[in-house]
Amino acid sequence: MPETLLKVSDLHGWYGESHILHGMNFEVRKGELVTLLGRNGAGKTTTLKAIMGLLRQRKGSVAFDGTETISMAPHKIARLGVALCPEERGIFSALTVRENLHLPPVLREGGMTEAEIDTLFPRLKERWGNSGAKLSGGEQQMLAIARILRTGATLVLLDEPTEGLAPVIVQQIRDALLELKRRGLTVLLVEQNFRFASTVADRHYVVEHGQVVDHMTSDEIAANTERLEAFLGV
Amino acid sequence: MMELIGIPPQALFGQLMLGLINGSFYAMLSLGLAVIFGLLNVINFAHGAQYMLGAFVAWMLLNWLGIPYWGALVIAPILVAATGLVIERVFLRRLHDLDHLYGLLLTFGLALIFEGVMRSQFGAAGMPYGNPLPGGVNLGFMYLPWYRGWIIVASLAICLATWFVIERTKLGAYLRAATERPEIVQSFGIDVPRMITLTYAFGVGLAALAGVLAAPAYQVSPNMGSNLIIVVFAVVVIGGMGSIMGAIVTGFGLGVIEGLTKVFYPEASNTVIFVIMALVLMVRPAGLFGAAK
Numbered sequence: 001m002p003e004t005l006l007k008v009s010d011l012h013g014w015y016g017e018s019h020i021l022h023g024m025n026f027e028v029r030k031g032e033l034v035t036l037l038g039r040n041g042a043g044k045t046t047t048l049k050a051i052m053g054l055l056r057q058r059k060g061s062v063a064f065d066g067t068e069t070i071s072m073a074p075h076k077i078a079r080l081g082v083a084l085c086p087e088e089r090g091i092f093s094a095l096t097v098r099e100n101l102h103l104p105p106v107l108r109e110g111g112m113t114e115a116e117i118d119t120l121f122p123r124l125k126e127r128w129g130n131s132g133a134k135l136s137g138g139e140q141q142m143l144a145i146a147r148i149l150r151t152g153a154t155l156v157l158l159d160e161p162t163e164g165l166a167p168v169i170v171q172q173i174r175d176a177l178l179e180l181k182r183r184g185l186t187v188l189l190v191e192q193n194f195r196f197a198s199t200v201a202d203r204h205y206v207v208e209h210g211q212v213v214d215h216m217t218s219d220e221i222a223a224n225t226e227r228l229e230a231f232l233g234v
Numbered sequence: 235m236m237e238l239i240g241i242p243p244q245a246l247f248g249q250l251m252l253g254l255i256n257g258s259f260y261a262m263l264s265l266g267l268a269v270i271f272g273l274l275n276v277i278n279f280a281h282g283a284q285y286m287l288g289a290f291v292a293w294m295l296l297n298w299l300g301i302p303y304w305g306a307l308v309i310a311p312i313l314v315a316a317t318g319l320v321i322e323r324v325f326l327r328r329l330h331d332l333d334h335l336y337g338l339l340l341t342f343g344l345a346l347i348f349e350g351v352m353r354s355q356f357g358a359a360g361m362p363y364g365n366p367l368p369g370g371v372n373l374g375f376m377y378l379p380w381y382r383g384w385i386i387v388a389s390l391a392i393c394l395a396t397w398f399v400i401e402r403t404k405l406g407a408y409l410r411a412a413t414e415r416p417e418i419v420q421s422f423g424i425d426v427p428r429m430i431t432l433t434y435a436f437g438v439g440l441a442a443l444a445g446v447l448a449a450p451a452y453q454v455s456p457n458m459g460s461n462l463i464i465v466v467f468a469v470v471v472i473g474g475m476g477s478i479m480g481a482i483v484t485g486f487g488l489g490v491i492e493g494l495t496k497v498f499y500p501e502a503s504n505t506v507i508f509v510i511m512a513l514v515l516m517v518r519p520a521g522l523f524g525a526a527k
Contacts, residue, residue: 054417078423090418094410102404103411104422151422 002030005155005186006051011060013043013050013210020046022210023060028155033177033187035197038207039232044190045087047207048157051188052084053077064155079107083153087160087190089144093133097124100132100143104151111152120176121146138169145176156180158189162196174200194221194228206231246497247376253493254486255382255451258389259285261485262444263466264473265393266437268481269400271470272413273433276326276337282463283345284438287314288445289454290352293363303366303450310446311439318438322431330430345460352456360453385447392443393482400478409433468511474524484522 006028013021021043028034036044049055051062053074062069069077083104092100101117101124118125121142127135135143141161148156161177162170177200180187191197197204198221206214208231216224263281270278278284291313292306301309321344329336370379400406412419412426420426445459452458466485473484488507496503514522 052421054421073425073427074417074420075423075425078421084418084421086418086421090415092411092414092418094414095407099407103407103419105424107423 002032004028005030005032005065006188007061007063008047008051009061009063011047011050011062012058013046013055014057015046015055016057020210021050021058021060024050024207024210024212026205026212026215028186028188030154030186031181031184032203033181033189033201035189035191035194035201035204036207037191037194037197037204037228037232039192042207043210044207045159046210048084048159048188048190051077051157052082054084078153081108081152081154082157083148083151083155084157085144085148085159085161087163089137089140091132091135091140091143093131095132097127097130097132097135097143101147101150104147106151108152108154110154112146112149114150117146117149120149120179121172138165138172141165141169141173142176145173149180153185155186155188158187160190160192162191162193170196192232194232198222241497243375244377249493249497250490251376251378251382251386251493252496253490254386255489256492257486257489258385259444259448259462259485260466260469260489261393261482262389262447263441263462264469264481264485265396265478266440266444267466267470268473268475268478269396269409269440270434270437271475272478273409273416274322274326274330274337274430275334276329276341276434277334278434278437279338279342279463280321280345280348281341281437281441281466282459282461283348284314284318284441284459285445285448285462286352286456286459287317287348288442289363289449289452289458290356290445291442292446292449293361293454296363303364303446306449307443307446311442314442314445315435315439318435319431321438322434326434327427327431345463349456349460356456358456360455360458363449363454365450381450385451388447389444390486392440393485396440397478397482465507468507470521472507472511472514472521474521477521477523477525480521480523 004027008024008026011021011024024047036047038044046055050058053069053072058070060070064080064082067080069080095103123139124142124146127139145161161173165173177187189197189201198218201218203217204221205212221228263285267278267281270276288310291310292303295301295306295309325340326337329340365381367380367384370377400409408419408424408429412429416426448458469484469488470481472488473480492503492506495506
């Protein structure tokens with residue numbers, strides 16, 4: 001069994017007075033694609049922010065490749081090889097598509113070249129000189145994923161990459177995720193759509209009220225559809 | 235001598251040049267304000283006082299240490315920028331998550347402290363600073379003092395270099411991106427808190443550099459910044475908060491308009507910029523070059 005890349009233990013997180021994460025426990029092994037499934041407000045996005053260091057009030061343990069990161073600033077966590085693709089994509093309207101793509105510095109070897117990104121997302125190259133604000137939702141998502149693939153990150157945190165996208169674009173995002181997996185990247189994916197998640201991920205953690213309440217593999221999803229629908233409110 | 239639109243060319247071009255010189259200071263100061271506001275969301279009311287400190291440090295370097303103007307042009311901005319580093323680290327960082335008003339009040343208080351200290355130490359009358367470039371050239375239609383020409387050329391070069399760095403380099407792309415979403419830029423591995431500190435220090439250094447340039451042209455006095463800063467805020471509002479090219483173009487443009495108003499309707503010269511500000515606010519509240527948020 002591959003060794004653990006990310007181990008989250010008893011992770012608590014707060015927004016001001018609101019206690020959002022109530023002791024999250026899970027782990028992701030090298031090369032795995034793991035999802036956090038849960039309904040809106042369950043604490044999935046907050047968990048990703050806490051792992052990335054963007055949630056200021058957090059305690060517990062987040063160990064990345066054996067290094068404890070719970071007290072680290074986000075830029076230091078990023079330099080260890082963790083990258084976040086946020087829910088709202090984080091594309092900068094003041095920059096062109098190309099500037100957006102090249103904005104994150106290459107932090108380590110193993111990142112994709114521009115040519116490889118062109119092959120994965122051919123639509124982006126057609127928009128090279130456009131402002132990031134002029135892209136469609138799907139193109140913004142492709143750019144957000146492409147942007148972090150250049151950096152050589154080893155753990156990619158993806159927050160609802162398919163939200164609000166047309167089925168044909170969801171298919172492209174799915175292909176891109178499978179390509180990441182094929183390249184050996186480790187991915188922690190936040191999703192509400194468990195049917196989509198089951199087509200790309202190895203394992204799933206079900207999150208409710210800021211805690212992991214269940215764990216299953218993709219093969220077990222079919223047998224648990226009703227239970228998942230109840231959890232996710234779909 | 236022939237007159238242009240009923241005005242002697244010496245008077246017209248003379249005022250035009252004074253307008254360009256005032257515009258140089260407006261542009262440099264509003265550029266610093268725009269850069270600071272863009273990244274820190276702080277309306278730096280201490281900017282005028284930091285411009286004044288630049289002039290005073292140049293005066294001290296000359297009179298206490300014998301360091302001439304050209305040395306002061308480098309040393310004074312660095313020293314005043316270092317105070318900016320401390321201000322950002324000690325005070326402004328604590329206000330990042332609060333409303334603009336807190337930063338404005340804090341920097342307004344700092345401006346009063348800086349001016350009060352200088353007034354108590356040096357008096358309010360002002361002190362002369364020798365002209366490092368005496369003489370000039372007769373262009374036929376006007377006499378151009380070398381130092382006035384230097385102010386315009388130097389400030390243009392500084393403004394354009396700043397614009398180039400912000401709009402055309404990777405460092406500038408980080409700055410522009412961090413202006414929109416600092417947490418995303420930090421998650422790319424960029425030390426955004428340090429970038430914020432250095433940006434504030436850079437803006438402060440730019441104000442101090444303008445102060446050193448101003449020292450030989452005006453009296454070095456504790457009030458020199460507060461006299462200018464209100465106009466500079468009007469310039470920033472007209473150009474659009476956070477717009478780099480807007481700050482530069484509006485600074486020079488309004489200096490020229492103010493100068494020409496002195497020729498054609500002197501009574502309005504002190505108010506013309508504020509009238510333009512009111513008109514712009516009515517028609518384009520985000521400013522001529524600003525994007526509505």
